[in-house]
Amino acid sequence: MNRKQTYQWVGSRPIRPDGIDKVTGKAEFAADFSLPGMLHGVILRSPVAHARILRIDTALATALPGVKAIITAADMPVIPEQDAVVNQQPPDFRELSDNLMARDKVLYEGHAVAAVAATSRELALQAAQLIQVEYEVLPHVIDVRLAMEPDAPLLNEQLITKGIDPAPEYPSNIASRHEQVLGDVTAGFAEAEIILEREFTTQPVHQGYIEPHACTARINVDGEAQIWCSSQGHYMVRAYCARLLRMDISRIRVTPLEIGGGFGGKTTVYLEPIALLLAAKTGKPVTMKMSRQEVFTSTGPASGSYIAMKIGARKDGSIIAAEAILCYQAGAYPGSPVKLGCMTAFAPYRIPNVRMIGYDVLVNRPKSAAYRAPGAPMAAFAAESLIDLLAQELQLDPVALRLLNAAEEGTQAPYGPRFKQIGYRQTLEAALQHPHYSAPLAANQGRGIASGFWFNIGGQSSAAIHLNEDGTAILVTGNPDIGGSRASMAIMAAEVLGMDYRDISPVIADTSSGAYSDLTGGSRVTFAVGLAVITAAEDVIQQLKARAALLWDVPETQISWESGSFHTELQGKPQRMSIADIAAKSAQTGGPVSGKATINAQGAGPGFGTHLCDVEVDPETGQVKILRYTAIQDVGKAIHPAYVEGQLQGGAAQGIGWALNEEYLYDESGKLLNPGFLDYRMPVASDLPAIDTVLVEVPNPAHPFGVRGVGEVPIIAPLAAVANAVARATGVRLTDLPLSPPRILAAIEAAKRSG
Amino acid sequence: MDYYSPTSIADAIRLLSSPGACVLAGGTDLIPQMQAGRRDPALIIDIKKIPQTRTISQHANRFSIGAAVTGAELSEHPQLHACWPGIVEAFDLIGSSQIQGRATPGGNFCNASPAADSVPAFIAANATCRIVGPQGERECPVEQIIVSPGKTCLQAGEFIVSFMLPETLPYSADAYLRMTPRTEMDIAITGAAVRLTLDKAGVCQTARVVLGAVGPTPLLAEAAAKHLPGSRLEKKTLQLFEEAVREQCRPINDKRGTIEYRTAVAAVLARRSALIAYERALARTEVQQ
């Protein structure tokens, strides 16, 4: 398909198809679903950070009237080692099973140890309190650097670090080591005229979706199971439940309910397999929901990190070497995104010599989970802070310095491949031209700039378009709509089919009603599922052309497709048939028309963003006020610009929270002190200014409309954008997040004392 | 558990005398504590149907505020707002618009948190409260209500019916400021309420300074307040005042703040509050001149 300059629907802002349900309270989210006669399941969780489970006594709880079933890890199927990992891809299902229900040891406060199903939630909660668990409390470790010490308490006594040759003789908490090298950093630093080196720390932050995890499950005596839940991928829920419970995939049907936010945190399972087990044990449907406290203590935050980083440059500002050690908290089981941190930190720049070493480290915290651009924001915080410092040291404009070093088409990324068409430079140029960049600043105010890179992905995707007899269409895909994807899918279908957007009804099929699709993540849906939708629409057009040929009784080669209808000439007279005309006569031409596409999309275009942030810092209290914020990003092509802007604004807000106030606070015994929205301080409306957006559109050649993923890039730059703004407002550079008022005030006071 | 909503003070006292009984006013502290399993009262006595707890009345220059009046009702009362801006702004800082629809001064006192926002402002105002119970009725200065974190001076069966504010003096005004990392929806790391009375010429005559979250209970900083009378809050005075405030702080380290931070910021807020109260009082002197 040729890329057109003007579109009928692409780039417009129609109302989303599911909009009315969502503004009237009708949309059914995970906890809104119910079945007659359902039981309520709750989970008993560990009150301690690290302990051996000596004994679990359920007698008292079982005796409580109304209690129908209790399960522990003993009820979870044992997964043989050869089945632990599929296609060398995470997750490790043995570890996942252990995370869902602790077998021998609890590894963090909030680790599940038992589950109860009872006739009411109150009763189930009461019963859970009657379960007696005897623990042998073990020393625990929360801090990533302490966890790497040779004498640190071990979470897994069998864990030998992967990625080191020869393999270490003794176990440690370091699950793996990753090394990535481009060029020769030793030579690069030797040539450098200025070298800057700092250590950075960031705290774990939660995805913070407003909808707690919830699900309902039912299983028949013949083993046919059904699950209703919200997730970022119901095919993922089906596959994970099948693996964990050793069931056939075909016996599980997962119906996606509306999802109240995920941001990566709902790309795994916590409750669904437990609900299925309880349902199997009781023969009744079982519903489960997490409390907000459980969401904080027991579901994935993003990893906290320690990063030591060094850059070397010439006096003109060209960066010639970069090196870093990144240590990420995996939580209780291996799997932090440290490798992605290594890959992304310097990806926006053309640096000939880069060496990155990453460590994935176990600590007694909940298993980390994906969070929007997993691994990238903390690494970019370090890299973009150092680059800002370089600009200050060399007295260069921070945008000009970035432009000097910006990656462009043909640049080899530090992680290996050469970039094709990318728009990083354009985001910097847009920053320079934006009125924000030249607006005056007052005392105690500062402007920060930072950039971010994310790969974006494609992956397995499916779509089907069923034509109705009146010429309208049903558009079936298999990906949950997290932020308006029904609208963007319908827009792309309408554009290709030349139909009215409102005549297309997007449907998100359950796992038994549509073909497989990878989960919603990696900023892949608009690109990859969109590609499937476009391909399915083209399939419909091909089929309709064949039908038109039958109706006109002319060869297909004499039929053209233009502006949403088919054209030919009969006896010298131009003829025209619309989709509706052909649909109405489908009985005469072979039955209903239905197009489909099942693809593994390749060629996702990398995304780059540049953010500008103005702050004012109260020098007496250390409080930061965000005065102005502008997010600029190469989005390839915005299918529904309002939702693309929304992605930039939402990602910026999350990044600002990460920078300023969000953190996990633990006491000395390893208990989480702030498992609620009062003390886990996500930004509220009055904390933020208007967030301006600039959509730069450098098309992705691998997509007919030029789409790039947009969801993840916008959370990467804000950490450093805020920190750089604070550094310039106060004259003090902080390298530990969050930039909470006490930390900023202490730094200002310390700087005063040292003169 | 049981729930009652008596309509008279006498009925409420009788119900409250049973073991495990607990007063419900706005419920913004009690209900989440129950939900989280931290409190399990045997009996909940909702006092909102007792008319005396639900009214704001004004006689001459004296206000009486029912213990179960909501924050929204306080801020919608124009005379109260005009006479006691510090109390109204302190209460308005508690929670969200939704919380304001429910939260009450009686509840803010009885939850007995050292960080309660309205408590310093009421203490600075020299407010008293009317307490009823099986032994009858008593009036109590509000600074005596909170005795330690989570604990009040109320005896079994007693509850607060209303708060009384003293006569508003001509050249006086109050102010409250707090420090929170977020702009809203947060608990004070520290706070400071100041009430000043000036003479016609704008010289401070009396000062009451109360600090929040720098001790086990809201702290009446009398030694610090002594620096203000006789001054027009000049720079030198304020420096000595701040120093004295820091001297009086007895904070702890916890998840919300450190000793150093709380001490430093309490002094800053006390100074800023004092200046706001001073400007407000000064405006009144000019208006009346």
Place this chain on the structure above:
Amino acid sequence: MKHHISVLINEQKHELLCNSAETLLDMLRNQLRLTGSKEGCASGDCGACSVLLDKRLVCACLVLAAETDGKQVETIEGMAGADKLHPLQQKFLEHAALQCGICTPGILIAAKALLARNPNPTATEVRYWLAGNLCRCTGYDKIIQAVLEAAAEMASVQEQA
């Protein structure tokens, strides 16, 4: 103990039995299946369960069901007319002021309460009024725009009337 309560919900009278500890939110969601009010925290910190109780904005998770005897409650399910959305609902759709949509019912109810007492708010006033409604998707920008535009539209309709 069970309490027999009589409560007007979205202008419809309901006679219900509730437990002493049951919250208004549980009663709405579990007994009446009015699931438009969401539970995000059960502690009054997210605003997803915002409802109007005797026209006053509250979190339904912080109200006992027994307290609502003789009162009137308005939930998101009562906001739209039979054939027309409320202007706030319409503007939220036009501005893409929702992404996942879980916080939307609570924000709409809160915004309605704001416009009832302040028909012409500034952006800052809207931000402070809505500070008790967490949204993790949008960064709030489009929500604020939608509320301001709805206010303007409602004011102009008022003028014409």
